[in-house]
Amino acid sequence: MARKETSENPGRLKQIAQTYKMTKKVDSKVGLVVAAVGIVTFGVLLAIGFWLDHPVYLGILGFLLAFLAMAIVFGRRAERAAFGQMEGQPGAAAAVLENIRRGGWTTTPAVAMNRNQDVVHRAVGKAGIVLVGEGNPNRVKALLAAEKKRMSRIVGDVPVHDIVVGEGEGQVSLKKLHTTLLKLPRVLPGAKVTAVNDRLRALGDLMSNMPIPKGPVPGKGMRMPKGR
Secondary structure (H helix, E strand, O other), rough: HHHHHHHHHHHHHHHHHHHHHHHHOOOOHHHHHHHHHHHHHHHHHHHHHHHHHOHHHHHHHHHHHHHHHHHHHHHHHHHHHHEEEEHOOHHHHHHHHHHOOOOOOOOEEEEEEEOOEEEEEEEEOOEEEEEEOOOOHHHHHHHHHHHHHHHHHHHOOOOEEEEEOOOOOEEOOOHHHHHHHHHOOOOOOHHHHHHHHHHHHOOOOOOOOOOEEEOOOOOOOOOOOOOO
């Protein structure tokens, strides 16, 4: 057991160090901000401790809360940095989709693509089928419509949603894609999801080697770095 813990800790520390380096390239003030949050949180709790004549108890509590606040702030800034680096890259939406583990989602990148490299990815879960398009909005809409029609013929009454990734009106930004999928109403039982996945898997996919951006893809709870 001791050997296992010793081998895992360096891995976690290495991940944190890599995430910090990545964030530092985009957000040069991340170290100062995180340190300031920790110092202020600890200082406030310690001051309250002296005021209540319990500096030791409040000091310990302040240290724990300072560490938690630093982790939260660092996680959020690292998340923004990661999405900032990914935006505009081919396969960025697929990388986010493959990081979704809650709710039993299964992602298949690049189920449809045109010669301009606009692409549609597919995610299947208890909300049904979600088709996510990235690329030129006008061309992607045509791709999504064709793929949605094909899915409707294959899966029958299973809900099929479509999302265009982008910053324009009616689109979903890359950083909100994760949350948008998790907010969809769950209407399918687990057995139905498995059946739909089996049917779609039997049909095969357009591309199995779609390039997906490397590096951390922080999600809810900031577990970093993560790919699939």
